[in-house]
Amino acid sequence: MPSLKAVLAEIVQEMAAQTDRGTVASYIPELARVPVQHFGIAVATADGQVVCAGDADTSFSIQSISKVFTLTVVLGQIGDALWQRVGREPSGNAFNSIVQLEHERGIPRNPFINAGAIAVTDALLGESLPREALGSILSFIRFVAGDERISIDKDVARSEQETGFLNAALANFMRAFGVLKHPVEHVLGVYFHHCAIAMTCRQLAMAGRYLAFSGRLPASDTSVVSTDRARRVNALMLTCGHYDQSGDFAFRVGLPGKSGVGGGILAVAPGTASIAVWSPGLNQQGNSLLGTLALERLAKAMQWSVFGA
Ligand code: DON
Secondary structure (H helix, E strand, O other): OOOHHHHHHHHHHHHHOOOOOOEEOOOOHHHHHOOOOOOEEEEEEOOOOEEEEEOOOOOEEOHHHHHHHHHHHHHHHHHHHHHHOOOOOOOOOOOOOOHHHHHOOOOOOOOOOHHHHHHHHHHHHOOOOHHHHHHHHHHHHHHHHOOOOOEEOHHHHHHHHHHOHHHHHHHHHHHHOOOOOOOHHHHHHHHHHHHOEEEOHHHHHHHOHHHHOOOEEOOOOEEOOOHHHHHHHHHHHHHHOOHHHHHHHHHHOOOOEEEOOOOEEEEEEOOOEEEEEEOOEEOOOOOEHHHHHHHHHHHHHHOOOOOOO
């Protein structure tokens, strides 16, 4: 087996040479300012190490990757009752699509498409105020990453709040069907702010460890969630984490993964590693173009695919 450090160095070199880097998201104006040349990768392993390469210590907007953490927090609060409001099937549609919602009476297909994540955020609001709900997500992420510096980029949140018409449509639709219980402005306020959390690859790889190591943080052996819960979140990441590219991601990379339009991807090699990669240019489906390629290279070199070496 080659050394992880050497594999990451090779990947950084290969990615630097790529001329087609995808397109930086522009529907959230603040994200359009991020230079497309960035590339970073970090891998947290069972022995407590984090091996990094490239721009692994530069913060980026985690966007939809935050949906993994909100889902974990909500499952901790209400458990399986969540599945009355959100499905667990891949949608085969774009992350911001509204088409299935009418047919399926306002119940989103899964917790990772925007409609599903907005429904999860509504569940998280429960009896609490928007700022308390947001505080619970941020505290959870800081705890699993072991890093109190992680915070919300207010400019990104504001930018999305000003242009989030599609999400407002999805939220209003679900509210009309009674799937959302709280005022749409409250739900979207929390949703836009958790999407605007900024993290580095190093912090994100640390934050994903509980998914890679059966619900526990390996070095300190602290329990975060049950083994069953970690396994199920991983299953959802594998089947739904890349929207209408989830099949292709499983085919090429073979790991549970969750993307964000900031160009980050969190991927999990169960029992072995938590991986964060960042390259801001996106493909057609809104997932990081080079991030996916880098994970494909890494999983192959290290024989980490869940489907076999
Ligand atoms: O709601 C949105 O559109 C964004 N805050 C998040 C979308 C996203 O990251 C899709 N992922 N690739």
